[in-house]
Amino acid sequence: MFRFALRRLISGGALLFLITTVAYALLYAGGGDIARRIMGPNATQEQVDRRAAELGLDRPLWEQYRSWLGDALTGDLGTSWFSRQPVLTEVTDRLAVTLSLVVGATVLATVLAVALGVLAAVRRGWIDRSVQVIALLGFAVPGFLIALGLVLLLAIELGWFRATGYVPLAHSPGEWLASVTLPVLALSASAVAAVAQQIRGSVIDALDRDYVRTLRSRGLGFRQVVLKHVLRNSAGPALAVLGVQFIGLLGGAVIVEQVFSIPGLGQLSVQATGNGDIPLVLGLVLVTAAIVIAVNLLIDLCQAALNPKVRLS
Numbered sequence: 001m002f003r004f005a006l007r008r009l010i011s012g013g014a015l016l017f018l019i020t021t022v023a024y025a026l027l028y029a030g031g032g033d034i035a036r037r038i039m040g041p042n043a044t045q046e047q048v049d050r051r052a053a054e055l056g057l058d059r060p061l062w063e064q065y066r067s068w069l070g071d072a073l074t075g076d077l078g079t080s081w082f083s084r085q086p087v088l089t090e091v092t093d094r095l096a097v098t099l100s101l102v103v104g105a106t107v108l109a110t111v112l113a114v115a116l117g118v119l120a121a122v123r124r125g126w127i128d129r130s131v132q133v134i135a136l137l138g139f140a141v142p143g144f145l146i147a148l149g150l151v152l153l154l155a156i157e158l159g160w161f162r163a164t165g166y167v168p169l170a171h172s173p174g175e176w177l178a179s180v181t182l183p184v185l186a187l188s189a190s191a192v193a194a195v196a197q198q199i200r201g202s203v204i205d206a207l208d209r210d211y212v213r214t215l216r217s218r219g220l221g222f223r224q225v226v227l228k229h230v231l232r233n234s235a236g237p238a239l240a241v242l243g244v245q246f247i248g249l250l251g252g253a254v255i256v257e258q259v260f261s262i263p264g265l266g267q268l269s270v271q272a273t274g275n276g277d278i279p280l281v282l283g284l285v286l287v288t289a290a291i292v293i294a295v296n297l298l299i300d301l302c303q304a305a306l307n308p309k310v311r312l313s
Helices: 004-030 034-039 045-055 060-074 087-123 125-140 143-157 173-207 210-217 222-260 265-275 278-306 310-311
Strands: none
Touching: 004 278, 045 173, 045 210, 045 222, 087 125, 087 173, 087 222, 087 265, 087 278, 125 173, 143 173, 210 222, 222 265, 222 278, 265 278
């Protein structure tokens, strides 16, 4: 298990290095006259050259990257060109907001998907058809439409939740929960659909296996067989889908945060990209890639714990 985890960790580190290298090259090599864009069209060439020297843009690209990488390894991701704040500070301030939405949506999607998937596989009939319809709607309806519908119904019409805004958990747990409920519901819809379908198929397949009939013939109750044995054997594929959905939720947070005016990584990404703030964009790429790699590593370790054959891959 240790060697398996070490291999995955090394490959994750190599992938993170590759992602940051490609992102740096694309952003800086294709950025044109960056100093001119920062200073504006009315700046003199002398001012532009001075600004380029201050930012180190007059050096060769490989030297700039080597300097940035060395600083990044020590936790220094540079300074935003527009806010003049450390990139790491800006990203970490927003990271907790986005993770509260994404983790909340993942937990909600997992609970609902397991319940719906197992229920559909075991009961079949109209329950199975209903779950299929729910899953189809979750796939077909865009997340921003679900978000707008929730705002109109639960916030504006019924007044149960806040329509926009975010309250930090430290400020008021109750208000924090009220501010994240609608975004979490909007984010989790597609994940519920995908994971429920996967669990349904895996459970149906597992119920047809010989070991289930053997366990039943030994006197084990059907519920015990499903909860203790079938779900364990069905968890591997479901975990893989859940990992993909978690990554998708990070992307979906960009839209949901805009709809609900939540100051998370999604909103920060839109602002940084619109401003052409390359150090901040690079910091966001690095942090997002690190989160994705960490989640994939965690999924791999969980699958290896459930199925020892995975450790051989």
